[in-house]
Amino acid sequence: MVRVTDDPRHLALTLLRRIEEEGAFANLVVPSMLDRSSLSRSDRAMVTDLVYGTTRLRRACDALVDRHITSPPDAATRRILRLGAYQWGWGGVPAHAAVHETVALAPRRVRGFVNAVLRRTVEGAPPSDIIWPSAASQLSVPDWIFDLYVAEVGQDQAVASLERMNVPPAPVVRDDGYVQDQASTWVADAVDAQPGERILDMCAAPGGKATAIAAKGATVVAADLRPQRAGLIADNAQRLGYGSDHLSVVAADGSSPPFTPGQFDAVLLDAPCSGLGALRRRPDSRWRVQPSDIKVLGALQQSLIDAATALVKPGGRFTYSVCTINGSESIDHHVPEGWEVDRSQPPGEWQPFGSGWRVLPHEADTDGMVLMRYRRTT
Structure with missing residues (x-):
């Protein structure tokens, strides 16, 4: 088990190493290690900002310090330089503190190098005034x-x-206390759940949309592929007071779901996607996802659509959403025959986008998302 230090900058550097070298996900490893520390609330906030900010702005931090480097440093030294650059350039830390505290993190063999590079960096123009490579x-x-x-x-x-998406998201707290991005609440509202309806949330973890739908009085089946993620749904449902009679959880493969065709009044498919509209909440994903993933995800999404639509009753509804903004993961998909597009304006600040709706991150300070709604005619 990794030893958890009580020095916030040292812990931030440890977390950055785990994200960059071990492939840890920032949104999972940061809270996990903070929970094992004895840091104060303010220091916990500092660690979160340093890790998320330095990870989001990795390339910008490199560009800021590379103007003063003639030979590329090793990965560990590069990581320290990024942390110092972020603190001064975007984190609001005074120049002398950003340099002094970061140099203290460096091994003795590179301490002089880190000190020289960061001093030249803070003596130069700030990020708002430099000429960027691109x-x-x-x-x-x-x-x-x-x-x-x-x-x-x-x-x-x-x-x-x-x-x-380089600015931390403002938390949105629902009436029941659940913290959720505003656009995700709009997706749940777009399902238009009615009391007594039976609704499937096909890829439901961690359960935000499923619990929001259950709050409308519908009976919800929340499914997810991995048992561990299904457990997250169950934990959130229990915490919010939803028993299995209102919200049941199933670990199931959405591509071949274990449900009888035509048994649901509505199905929500918030599909696995590239996450290109949620880069600020998942700071490492911009460095993790690759162009080739888009095609692979598109094929998976289409298979999930084909499986999901078969589960809806005649006259029922199908809602599809992704937290990305590109057409290849949304409006380019086809829906089987016997469905019509629901072109009515959904709740929220959506803009028309092909056969669906889209919101961009800067338009309403939300994740970027695409939403499509259909009704079964046969």
Whole structure:
């Protein structure tokens, strides 16, 4: 078990190493290690900001310090430099503190190098005034993500969306105390659940949408592929007071679901996706997801759509959503014959997008998402 230090910057550096070298997910490893520490509330917030911020702005931090480097440092030294650059450039830490506290983290053999590079960095122009190598480096995303956004929404909208996803999200707390992105609450509302209906949430973990639907008085079956993730749904349902008579949880493969065809009044499929609209909540995903993943995910999404639509009664409803903004994971998919598009305006600040609806991150300070709704006619 990794020893948890009570020095917030040292813990932040340890977490950055686990994310970069071990492939740990920031949204899982950060709270897990903080729970095992004895840090104060303010220091816990500091660690979260340092880890999430440095991870989001990895490429921008590199560009900031690389102006003062002639030979590329090793990965561990690079990580320390990023942490120092983030504190000064975006974290609001005074220059002398950012340098001094970061140099203290460096091994003796590279301490002089780290000190020299960071001192030159803070003596130079701040991030707002430097000439960046590219827009993608300034926005701290891989070139392919920047290009995809520009192709989907144009240069101005792309920059605005990617800028917003470099700012920590404001928490939205539902009436029942559950914390959820605002766009996700709109997706749950778009299902239009009615009391007494039987509704399937096919890829439901961690259970935010399923519990929101259950709150409307519907009987919900919440399914997810992995038993561990299904357990998260059960934990959240229990915490919010939903018994199995209102919300039952099933570990099941959505591509071949263990349900009788035509038994649900509505099915929600919040499908696995690239997550390109949720980069601020999942700071490491921008460095993890690859262009080839889009095609693989598209095929998976189509198989889930085919399976989900077979489970809906005639006259019933199918709602599809993804936390990305590209058409290849949303409006480019086909729905089997016997369905019609529901073109009515869904709840929330959605904009028309092909046969569905889309919200970009900067438009309403939410995740970027696409929503589509259909009604079964036969």
